[in-house]
Amino acid sequence: MATADKPKYKVIGTRPVRHDGADKVTGRAKYGADIKLTGMLYGATLRSPHAHAKIKSIDTSKAEALAGVRAVVTSADLPEQGDRIVELGEGAANMRHLTANVLARGKVLYKGHAIAAVAADNIHIAEEAIKLIKVEYELLPPVLDVRKAMSAESPVLNDDIRTESVGSAPASKDSKPTNIAKHFLFEKGDIAAGFAKADVIVEREFDTSMVHQGYIEPHNATVFWNTDGKITVWLSTQGSFSVRQQTAELLKVAISNVKVVPTEIGGGFGGKISVYLPPVAAMLSKKSGRPVKLVMSRTSVFEATGPTPGSHMKVKLGATKDGKLVAGEAWIAFEAGAYTGSPIGPACMCVFACYDLPNGRVEGFDVCVNKPRTNAYRAPGSTHVAFATETLINEICEKIDIDPADFRIKNAAKEGVRRVDGPVYARVGMVETVEAIKNSEHYKAPLEGKHRGRGIASGFWFNCGLKSAASATVNPDGTVSLLEGSTDIGGSRTGIAMQLAEALGITAEEVTPTVGDTDSVGYCDVTGGSRVTFATGIAAIEAAKDIQRQLIARAAMIWDVDASKVSYSDGGLHGPAGKHLSFKEIAAKLHGTGGAVIGRGTSSEATQGGAFGTHCVDVEVDVDLGKVQILRYTAAQDCGTAIHPSYVEGQIQGGAVQGIGWALNEEYWYDEKGEMRNATYLDYRIPTCYDVPMIDTIIVEVPDPQHPYGVRGVGEVPICPPPAAIANAIYDAVGVRMHDLPMSPPKLLAEILKKES
Amino acid sequence: MSGKRVVTLTINGDQTEVLCEPRQTLLEVLRNNLDFTGTKEGCSNGNCGACTVLMDGRPVVSCLVLAVEAEGAELRTIEGVACGSHLDEVQSAFLEGAALQCGICTPGFIVQTEALLAENPNPSEDDIRFYLAGNLCRCTGYDKIVRAVQAAAEKRQVARSV
Incomplete structure (x- = not known):
């Protein structure tokens, strides 16, 4: 469904078969763990069995003596980083923390924390050797609860962390270390006056558990440190250039000495940006003189990579009885994990982002606990706060007896509205997504049956621009080879190729896209922030324009006319007196007119305008078991312009189902010692195809004026609404309001029984 | 580890012999010893299904089968699904x-x-x-x-x- 006038495109909006498709359905596509090099060794990692302990000593001598072991490394093999903050493209990192996360230095801060690694002739020898490493620990009490971690009595994880209050001077180094790494405060208007105008005020506390991105492919890295000092890294990653920089910084070598070759990647969702294995494999390679491959186990992926935080939130909203929001207040604490860096900043910016809120106050805290260092996960921080705000909105709607879709339309963020954290929206499509749901067959259809209910909720994500580069070479047969640096997790190389094809007036099949390594393509920031189709797309369009300019010069030479008399349109060149050369014809003449034509394009200035989605869900609750069944699901999202509608739908469907898993089942389940007791897929249990119905999608198109074709990033928004939409549906079904994620059977059953008694 | 065994498998119609350790899974032998890397490893404990192959026509998670258990088996992997250059x-x-x-x-x-x-x-x-x-x-x-x-x-x- 298009809600805005759509220009007519030839390629954009069609559904070609993806260029990497044949390789992926035949098993030929090479992922990180498929790399095999001559003389390659296999590595294994020793990980901490404790959540919080001092390392008193490490003895690797027995491991080193085992036949078939070629190298052993500990943090003593990695350079000291000191107090360095390094900008890594999508945020800055404290290098001391980054290196201590890669291999523990002096202390282990979570179960699964890497301590040492071994490279051996095969994986079995490496795993045997790991068991021969002796580590002496001095156990410390684990800090597992975010609120307890904030108290003055709590044990402190890091002796170099003092609260950084955003916008204030840094805390003195003489002050006492704390677990509260960051403090955010945003204010707008006058909240006391705002709440004074409210006829209805609701205030609730919410908790959410740590959850994992759950990509099916474990982290991996194969590294060869050559005798000339050049280091090559083969791995699956969301950002080759980010891995290059992180690896170089961690090893203290020049970035030009590190080449990152991205393989196909088996999912990321934000979790494959930070570096864990490459510096370790690099040191093992340097010591052994051989290429070394490291692959994580599934349990290590859960215990020792970067899930998204658990949280505690207190949110308060006030509205007038005619349905106008007047004030909102939020207090949000996120588990950073072992080191600072949770998405508390974005969470504070997103909590009221869907609405035109005249008065607001948002306070947020980034808190260290003895759990893995958290990382980005699809719209980082936004799903947590959407669960809180969007359930409160429905509670207000019930109290003042107004339809929740109408309330959202009336209070929706739109062009010119200022968010609590400051920025003013450009043209955005929040209203349109709610209208799309309100007008959907699903929302209008009656829902019958016992213990069945319907809920809606909205969600927001910024989407970013950042930097991208692409080059494109014209082939003599009239096709184009496109080289770009954004690793492709879900079909993006085809989306980018389609934009190049549209700009040149050729077909998608006439473009062959390749994702290049860091020595063959210009700098590209990570595949994240829903930025690739937008920004790398712009770079490809710029490369197409560069090709057009060069072809115009060639045609002018062939026709012996001034270049100003030649133009490029409709897939060909037009000159004086009806002269015409199609793209294919001029491509065939390049060898005789000066050789190769290579177009280059970059994107660095463009930023996105933000994207919204609204979801509607029907559930049935088994009141004896507390189990929720999803009966029907519809997701509407503003995608600006859908380049390849099938993959846009796929992003929405996949995000919605991840959100369903987060809503109903997924959680890091810790015992009192800080051990995650469900660190396998069977026990953590992401949704299977038997758990969910078809996910209907409504593509709303409000073009983003900052992209030539109006693209808005699509990947992240769809995970935000599901937990709140499902909570609202559960209330509609059985009359209990859930404030704790996941809304798993035991928790829901407890609430149902509480209500019945 | 001593005691390597020769295991005879028929993979996608071709009979092959492979020398492997008794502790090696069918998945490891397919991927590492025989370079059939189309079969993927996601969890190594039978939870995710990424390593599914057909063993005598029956789907199995190859991470939970030891290679030596597959002696004499007829295997079909992702590499054997297409017929020549034609996708099925x-x-x-x-x-x-x-x-x-x-x-x-x-x-x-x-x-x-x-x-x-x-x-x-x-x-x-x-x-x-x-x-x-x-x-x-x-x-x-x-x-x-x-x-x-x-x-x-x-x-x-x-x-x-x-």
């Missing part, structure tokens, strides 16, 4: 229906679907969801996978009735 109905339905995003689970899904359609050529949506519930996909939300399986079943039915 399941593979083309996955491509045309955009039933993959990152693609790491795709080989397992395709092999499991081959087993489903061999057993039940005309499965309902519920049949499909039940049969594929041991294969995890984190990208697609399963919608387009289920539709691709439906499309492949239909295409195969039509091909048979002609």
